[in-house]
Amino acid sequence: MTVTPPQLADTLVQSAVGGDTAATLRADTVSAWFGDHKVLDRVSLTMPAHEVTALIGPSGCGKSTFLRTLNRMHELIPTAALAGRVLLDGGDIYDRGRRITHARRQIGMVFQKPNPFPAMSLYDNVLAGLKLNGIKAGRDSKDDLVEECLTKAGLWREVKDRLRQPGGALSGGQQQRLCIARSLAVRPRVLLMDEPCSALDPTSTRRIEETIAELKTEVTIVIVTHNMQQAARVSDSCAFFLAEQGTPGVIVEHGDTDAMFNAPQDSRTADYVNGRF
Numbered sequence: 135m136t137v138t139p140p141q142l143a144d145t146l147v148q149s150a151v152g153g154d155t156a157a158t159l160r161a162d163t164v165s166a167w168f169g170d171h172k173v174l175d176r177v178s179l180t181m182p183a184h185e186v187t188a189l190i191g192p193s194g195c196g197k198s199t200f201l202r203t204l205n206r207m208h209e210l211i212p213t214a215a216l217a218g219r220v221l222l223d224g225g226d227i228y229d230r231g232r233r234i235t236h237a238r239r240q241i242g243m244v245f246q247k248p249n250p251f252p253a254m255s256l257y258d259n260v261l262a263g264l265k266l267n268g269i270k271a272g273r274d275s276k277d278d279l280v281e282e283c284l285t286k287a288g289l290w291r292e293v294k295d296r297l298r299q300p301g302g303a304l305s306g307g308q309q310q311r312l313c314i315a316r317s318l319a320v321r322p323r324v325l326l327m328d329e330p331c332s333a334l335d336p337t338s339t340r341r342i343e344e345t346i347a348e349l350k351t352e353v354t355i356v357i358v359t360h361n362m363q364q365a366a367r368v369s370d371s372c373a374f375f376l377a378e379q380g381t382p383g384v385i386v387e388h389g390d391t392d393a394m395f396n397a398p399q400d401s402r403t404a405d406y407v408n409g410r411f
């Protein structure tokens with residue numbers, strides 16, 4: 135039997151609570167349908183812990199659908215069907231007997247349009263991340279959690295003196311960072327971001343990109359973006375999706391971001407990253 139010294143035990147507890155929880159997410163031959171319409175065909179992709187994976191490709195090629203299969207949001211759409219597996223550190227999030235909330239707590243999502251609760255205070259908006267997932271926070275820990283999540287989202291210094299103001303009073307970029315803070319409240323292992331900066335000005339976009347760079351030390355990040363400079367700036371690897379002439383979306387090319395942009399292997403990737411689509 136090994137005995138853990140009390141000091142070390144404290145450190146272990148702390149790291150489990152506030153520290154690195156990033157996990158590797160792997161899609162294994164994921165296909166998706168809406169009714170009879172097949173929109174993804176056997177897509178496989180590994181999204182490693184501590185990395186940012188960017189999903190790029192023209193509109194309609196299935197990037198958002200793919201993202202929704204990664205945290206079981208896809209199955210909420212009545213006509214939707216799915217095949218394949220999604221593995222979080224090796225465990226299939228679709229395993230029979232695993233509840234949808236199990237996946238949802240570990241794999242958060244941030245959308246294109248910031249969607250805080252506009253009439254709810256900033257403080258309660260962050261805590262709503264817990265309530266949405268059926269988690270109760272102890273009274274003492276709430277203040278700490280709100281500060282921690284707002285800090286990680288890069289918003290704490292701007293709002294610490296007005297936590298009782300409504301979410302709707304913030305600028306668009308601040309609202310998006312509030313939504314990131316809300317997603318972080320459950321301490322997810324993966325954060326999915328669907329064009330998180332498309333509705334934002336360049337300065338706010340920069341702030342979100344800085345936040346992504348800091349968050350990736352503890353959360354695996356998958357980001358959909360139409361902005362090639364952004365993909366080049368924030369991501370470690372990149373997957374290029376394409377759905378040609380009514381066929382379902384597939385990944386044409388996947389790899390290290392620098393290689394994808396500087397030496398793409400497929401002529402369609404070269405055309406897309408160079409703006410010829």
Ligand code: ADP
Nearest residue numbers: 168173191192193194195196197198199200211
């Ligand atoms: P992207 O995010 O790459 O623009 P989407 O995943 O949104 O692509 O869409 C992929 C395909 O699935 C498109 O043909 C789109 O029309 C279709 N689609 C998306 N959402 C739905 C839905 N809720 N019901 C039916 N078809 C959908």
Ligand code: MG
Nearest residue numbers: 197198199328
């Ligand atoms: Mg989309």
